[in-house]
Amino acid sequence: MTDDLNYEQARDELAEVVARLEAGGLSLEDSLGLWERGEALAKLCERHLAGARERVESALASVESE
Template sequence: MKEPAKPQDEGRIAHFESSLDELESLVARMEGGDMSLDDSLKSFERGIALYRDCQQALEQAELRVRLLLDPEAPDDAQPFESDAS
């Protein structure tokens, strides 16, 4: 049975997704090569901040999964094997 998402979790997911979308948009604009050096540096700084936010969200999700897999010893929990190759 699937546990309903908590409002706090939904907010984190929405924040992660919007951060990822913004990061992808920044990368696309920077790859276009039409930005000034100053705009490129500002975009790079923003991209680093977004990357760190996304990385932290992924680490928290991984910890949550580990806790669900083995609440007694989350550090020993084994991740699921992927069927996709």
């Protein structure tokens, strides 16, 4: 499952998935499985980054309103 990974864990695993896919030599089934895992990890990273962006924007807005 991906949801229990923090951003750094998801990013690092995604990098490993990409490296394995780029290295080649995998069966089609293994490649598809890795691709699907990579897609899930990329979406999780995007959610983490969106949350961080919201926190920064909220913090900036509160500073500006003071």
